[in-house]
Amino acid sequence: MTDSARAAVEGRWADGPAGPDAVLLGFVRALRAAGVDASTERLYAFLRAVDVLRPGVRADVHAAGRATLCGGRDDLERYERVFAAYFGPAGGSVAPPVRTAPAPRTRLALRDAPSGARAADGSEPPGRPALALASSAEVLRHRDVGGLDAAERAQLNRLLAAFAPHGQTRLSARRRPARRGAVDPRRTVRELLRRGGEPALLRRHARVRRPRRMVLLVDVSGSMAPYADALLRFAHAAARRTPTEVFTIGTRLTRVTRELAHRDPDLAMAALAAAVPDWRGGTRLGELLREFLNRWGQRGMARGAVVVLLSDGWERGDPELLGTQMRRLHALAHRVVWANPRKARPGYVPLAGGMAAALPSVDVFVEGHSLAALERLAAVVRGAAAVDPAGAAVRRGAERA
Template sequence: MSSAASGAGRPPPRTETVPLGAAATALAADAVLLGFVRALRSAGLDASAERLYAFLRAIDLLGPGKRADVYWAGRATLCGGHDDLERYERVFAAYFGTPGGSAPRRDQAAAPPRLGLATRAASTARRGPGGSEPPGPHTATLASSAEVLRHRDVAGLDAGERAQLHRLLAAFALQGQTRRSARRRPARRGDVDPRRTVRELLRRGGEPARLRRHTRVTQPRRIVLLVDVSGSMAPYADALLRFAHAAVRGGRTEVFTIGTRLTRVTRELAHRDPDLAMAALAQAVPDWRGGTRLGELLREFLIRWGQRGMARGAVVVLLSDGWERGDPELLGTQMRRLHTLAHQVIWANPRKARPGYAPLAAGMAAALPSVDAFVEGHSLAALERLASVVRGAASRATPVKGAERA
């Protein structure tokens, strides 16, 4: 009796009350929530570890996994400002399948549809059979399907899964690394600005004045995406181009398609609506599902745009499987030229994720010595890792050295 009285009002420890099956279900629910936060980060939200912890604590206190509960808990803890709300609602609608793609309203929060998210064990203990609310479902159906989709190969998705993938990619954000430019701006700290300081002295008639300071301006590096639309890349081209569309919306991104021709499609992808952008792109690209002439087209890119400034100091990303119908030596030569111009060269290959893959294709083998990071590009999770490489964050990119350079 004394122990029961002392524990009144507090949930019992999970280690003492949770069966093995319930603990596994709670862990599955945690994985779903973590996947949701990763999707938010890919959309550009600054969902830090502190905000993630606050989000999980809020879900733990709310009890059963209702869609409205999860929505308002995430909105209150994961959004840092007004600019984050639109991205948050898009990701939530794509991840949890909100009907109509709209966020739940406050007047609907009393009886929202059940979310396929597992109930936490502590909440179940608080709201037992005698509680006012029954325990939530024990399977993560809706949300876990989105988490599973993140790791699925794009080539094996059906029509419904592709539609969900498109919604997740529509909320994507690609940000480049920052660099210090030659321009300077006034600042409270930094180097002394002699011109502004002298002008201040003259304005005061030579009387002592406060030192004026300035600092270097930082700006994002340009990102250049070269997307392979040849026949061998047909299962992945649509998803990769929607990834490119999200990158163009972020600014300072140029996109080219490569196959038998080189086509600049930045203007077509500038449409805000992804479907309109894909329709405009389909009209502009004449070489869908054709052959591949990587070496010749890379040389054309360098002559027409790269050497004139587009590739200088930029992060250049090639999204291709590396199949080359032309001369592999030409591709190797042009890759070396590109490497000397660009700040970083990244190659994303959808075939890299397949078991037993080795870069043995002639084009891929010729290009790898000039590649700084060799990553996968077959799934949404792989594209998220690619985005982390582009912005210079820690990632699981394969360093290209040793045996792979041979």
């Protein structure tokens, strides 16, 4: 792709939610979050294919996406799941463009292809009927989870079910045969012996990359009640893709990795609700983090792992205890990430005792209030730098009180 074409595509990502391209671009973001390798080149091909076909017809957009965004069989199943969650079931009617105050939340962005939609001469039907409306899924990506109604939460749950964040990888001590890499002396000598001492090609090997363990500590106290369900569904999605241990923290520390092993997210949430006794209670972050480190973390679970704390940082106990335990955790873990839903509020400053004490031991401090924020969190877990909407990198200590 040329530099001018790439710049044009990246510029279209900046369209507002009401722009006609925002629906398709938000759909590609959801595909990336589900694990589909939808590169910028594939995005550009997708947009060109939709422009050639009928942009407002569901079947044409579906076919264009399958042909341009999917790179293999594994992508097809994820594509179908995300398409159904993002655009809704087939057969939906087209919502007319309504302009009322305040700004409307429009519904379906695509319509099903009617019979005989093309004219006899093959020309396109006039107008761009539905794609000019922003999809509710794209609007929903940036909405605060704590302010969603029941219907919006159901749609958010469908999008989170299609979510498949990838974790980091690490080099293990094991090696495998490879075309490039260090010389494998044993295999090379065996090959020489097999040939009777005649010269042979050097055999090489390379270190194997394995997924790095991820540990999620999810706050289920009363102050985190509006966000706990979405964050636990994010944990369920993460556990499907990478070795993950999940704990809930409130007044008790509960290991819920086994409950989240159910493939169906609703069954997993039901099992988790029965296993966690301290929903909507208080918060004892310092004491529970000490318990986690003494029972699991110090013995190996946190060593070299990416540890993610999803909490607002409210601490009923001694903040100094939390600061001490965070320093212990930081010494063990490969990376410590803190996702705070309150961080997205205008004028937020981490002045709460627990948050202020923990931040010096946090590598990356990000938001966790919306689906878009969880997508950025997944990128941070994968190893990318955390970037806020304004484009500034969020590094350790950048927001210390």
